[in-house]
Amino acid sequence: MLPTARLHGALSIGTNYSLGFVDIDGNKHSTGYGHVTVIVLTTPADREKARTVGDRIPERCLGSPEYRMITIIRFARRHTVVGRTIAITFIRHRVNEEAKRLQARYDAKKIVRDARKDIFVATDFDGSMSSQLGEPEGTTDFGVFVFGRNGELIAQWRGVPSAEQLAAAVK
Template sequence: HDVDGNNLSTADGHVTVITVATRQNETNARAVADQVPDRCLGDPKYRYVTLVNFQRKLARPFHALTQGIIRRRLDAEAKELKPRYDAKHLSRDPRKDVYVVADFDGSAVTELGLAPESNEVAVFVFSGAGKLVGHWIGIPGGDALAKAISQAETSS
C-alpha cells in the first residue's frame, strides 16, 4: 500500500517504474523521475512509484506522522506538476498520479530482492503484466530508463 492507502501491484496493467531510495538519498528519486519520458506524464497507463526504504530505523509511533508528512509533500509536488499537466491539456489531478510507499519494516524492499539495510538507490521497470524489464543499482545512465519503459510497453 502507498501512503494514500492505494493497493499497488506491478501486474495490474500499468507500466510501473519503482525507485527505491532512503531518506538520505531521496533526491535521487527526483533525478530518476526526470528521466521518465514526457509522454508518460499524466498518462494513466504509466505509474511512477517512489519506495522509501526507512531501513527499519523509524519507531512505530512515528509511522503515521511520517506518512502524513509524505502526503503533504506529495500535495506540494502535485501543485508543481499542475502547470505541466495544463500545458499538455490534461484535466487529471496530478495528485492522483504520484505514489510513495513508505517501507518501515523492510518487506517491500525485500520483495524486490534488496536488503532492508541497503542505502543504495535502485530502479525497477515492470511491464503491465508484471514482467521485470529493467533494473539498476544507482541512477540509470543515458536513455536506459526510456528504453526500458518502451520495452515494457510492448512486453507481456
C-alpha cells in the same frame, strides 16, 4: 560500478513478478496488471534522486493510466508508531509539493488531470517492500526497477538512469 549500471541482484531481467504495495493513501498497487510500472526504491536522504527519476519519465507517459511510477521510501531503522505517523505526515506534505510541480507539467501539456492522483508513494518501515525487490535487510541502496504490463522485469539500475535509458525501458 557506474551509478547507472544495471543491477545483478536477486531479481532477473525477463522474469515475471507479481509484487504488491500499499501507498500512503491506502491504494493497492501490483506489478503485472496491465501497467508499465517504474518503482523507485529510495531513502529519505536520497529524495532528490527519486525526483530526478520522475523528471526523466518520458513526456508520453505523463497522465497516462498505462504508466505509473511508485516511490518506495525505505527506512533503515525501526520507528515507533508515533515516529511512523510523523514521518508519513512529513512525506504527505512533500508529495503535495511534488504534485504542484507535476501539475505544472500537466498544464503545459494540456493534460486535464489532478496530478496528485498520479503520485504514488509507499513507506517501508519493516523491509517487507524492499525484500520483494530482492534487497537484503538493512541495505539502503537506491534502485530503479521497470516492470512491463505483465509484471516482467524489463530493467533495473543502482542509481539514477538517464532519460534515454528510462525511455527505452518504458516503451
